[in-house]
Amino acid sequence: MEFHIRCDAKDIARYVFTPGSHARARKIADHFDHAELVSDSRGYMVYTGTVDGIRLTVSSTGMGGPTTAICLEELGHLGADTFIRVGSCGTLQDYVDCGDVIISTGTFRAGGTANNYLPIEFPAVPNFEITTALVNAAKALGMKVHVGLGSAGDAFYAPRRDPAMREVLKQSGIVSGEMESDTLFVLAAFHGWRAGALFPSDGTSKETKPEWCEEAFRQGEENAIRIAIEAMKNVALADGAEKL
Amino acid sequence: MEFHIRCDAEDIARYVFTPGSHTRAKKIADHFEGARLVSDSRGYRVYTGKVDGIPMTACSTGIGGPQVAMGIEELAHMGADTFIRVGSCGTLQDYVDVGDVIVPTGTFRAGATANRYLPPAFPAAPNFDVLTALIEAANKLGVEIHVGVGWSGDAFYAPPNPQLFEKLKQAGVLALEMENDTLFVVSNFRGWRAGAILACDGTSKEIKPAWGEEAFRQGEEQEIRIAIEAMKSIALADKAVGQ
Numbered sequence: 001m002e003f004h005i006r007c008d009a010k011d012i013a014r015y016v017f018t019p020g021s022h023a024r025a026r027k028i029a030d031h032f033d034h035a036e037l038v039s040d041s042r043g044y045m046v047y048t049g050t051v052d053g054i055r056l057t058v059s060s061t062g063m064g065g066p067t068t069a070i071c072l073e074e075l076g077h078l079g080a081d082t083f084i085r086v087g088s089c090g091t092l093q094d095y096v097d098c099g100d101v102i103i104s105t106g107t108f109r110a111g112g113t114a115n116n117y118l119p120i121e122f123p124a125v126p127n128f129e130i131t132t133a134l135v136n137a138a139k140a141l142g143m144k145v146h147v148g149l150g151s152a153g154d155a156f157y158a159p160r161r162d163p164a165m166r167e168v169l170k171q172s173g174i175v176s177g178e179m180e181s182d183t184l185f186v187l188a189a190f191h192g193w194r195a196g197a198l199f200p201s202d203g204t205s206k207e208t209k210p211e212w213c214e215e216a217f218r219q220g221e222e223n224a225i226r227i228a229i230e231a232m233k234n235v236a237l238a239d240g241a242e243k244l
Numbered sequence: 245m246e247f248h249i250r251c252d253a254e255d256i257a258r259y260v261f262t263p264g265s266h267t268r269a270k271k272i273a274d275h276f277e278g279a280r281l282v283s284d285s286r287g288y289r290v291y292t293g294k295v296d297g298i299p300m301t302a303c304s305t306g307i308g309g310p311q312v313a314m315g316i317e318e319l320a321h322m323g324a325d326t327f328i329r330v331g332s333c334g335t336l337q338d339y340v341d342v343g344d345v346i347v348p349t350g351t352f353r354a355g356a357t358a359n360r361y362l363p364p365a366f367p368a369a370p371n372f373d374v375l376t377a378l379i380e381a382a383n384k385l386g387v388e389i390h391v392g393v394g395w396s397g398d399a400f401y402a403p404p405n406p407q408l409f410e411k412l413k414q415a416g417v418l419a420l421e422m423e424n425d426t427l428f429v430v431s432n433f434r435g436w437r438a439g440a441i442l443a444c445d446g447t448s449k450e451i452k453p454a455w456g457e458e459a460f461r462q463g464e465e466q467e468i469r470i471a472i473e474a475m476k477s478i479a480l481a482d483k484a485v486g487q
Contacts (some may be wrong), residue, residue, distance in 0.1 A: 120364045131372070
């Protein structure tokens with residue numbers, strides 16, 4: 001039994017979705033056959049079930065690096081080694097609309113948690129196999145996505161100390177802004193796990209989480225969940241995962 | 245005319261291979277149709293020719309970040325926007341043999357040149373289309389490759405940091421070389437596309453052993469063939485979308 005995720009190894013699949021949001025964890029589990037709530041402790045809502053006979057788990061991580069790192073470590077202790085973050089994000093780019101789905105190819109490490117594992121110069125990049133599975137799943141489902149770099153930070157409401165940096169990152173092609181993928185990618189590299197991430201945008205380059213965006217965002221969220229599940233299924237099948 | 249690469253825009257293709265080594269630039273150009281030496285100045289040996297009718301350039305960058313950054317900046321002034329580094333590397337991993345080919349998905353930023361463009365928190369990652377094209381080209385040519393994170397530094401002979409390298413080995417770092425950090429970061433900063441492919445010239449135990457020479461040359465020839473195949477497919481995809 002782990003310190004924070006209160007269940008046993010038999011309750012956790014090798015393949016895990018790690019949204020930040022509890023409600024999104026539930027939405028992902030709604031796509032499983034026979035999803036079971038295996039732990040609800042310290043904000044980690046953990047469901048395990050099957051999709052087309054493949055055993056999958058979803059665990060909410062909560063927001064930010066510290067809670068994400070603890071979640072991943074404990075899931076790793078319980079046997080997980082393949083992670084897809086299905087998050088939400090804002091965007092720096094004017095060409096991104098509310099509800100657009102962005103697949104990450106790397107993250108600017110503005111957060112602090114990952115520095116406890118590997119120094120800042122280590123690239124926060126996803127596993128290529130997972131990213132390719134996500135891109136191919138989006139194609140197979142006929143969904144248009146953006147593929148590119150993001151930024152992940154620790155402090156949603158902190159004053160922007162350096163507005164010029166935002167311009168530089170925009171010019172350098174940073175598409176998404178969120179708070180967990182830096183920790184996910186660096187920890188996964190450190191432990192030899194596979195990880196990828198995708199995010200529907202809940203805003204535009206001009207507006208943070210505008211109310212008028214809600215419906216488009218929910219559609220994007222549903223698209224991202226379907227892409228993630230299709231990708232994870234294909235990764236598991238390529239691994240030779242047993243069908244139950 | 246640029247300050248260091250002494251030729252004109254008409255001499256440079258949009259698609260450029262950037263090996264470190266001068267002799268490898270020549271080896272790449274040997275695969276071109278009608279290759280001509282368009283500049284040979286300050287260590288930038290630049291050949292332009294065609295592959296299946298597509299104009300391509302090969303330019304040696306020399307060793308290390310400062311020369312890479314100047315080289316790609318001047319190439320871009322002359323119209324280049326797509327770069328594949330065809331390099332050599334050492335390795336941290338025991339399962340990598342001399343002559344093995346490695347495609348990096350990102351690189352540890354131990355070099356300093358890129359810091360003048362973007363802070364170290366920015367991920368030194370290749371362009372996803374170029375990365376995918378390299379891996380698909382290797383599959384198509386039936387060459388087995390390693391895909392993973394690398395390390396790029398400034399000082400070949402400086403005393404190493406064994407503790408950090410043990411950690412990086414555990415974190416899966418495959419390739420050790422001196423140019424990808426600069427190439428990836430400057431390319432992201434400028435909005436160019438860049439990727440890299442590397443042939444390993446050593447093992448985790450030995451740096452550039454003489455007995456590895458023949459296997460390395462074999463790997464070098466394979467990485468050149470993969471890079472050219474990948475660049476061709478990128479150019480054809482650009483043409484298809486009318487860019």
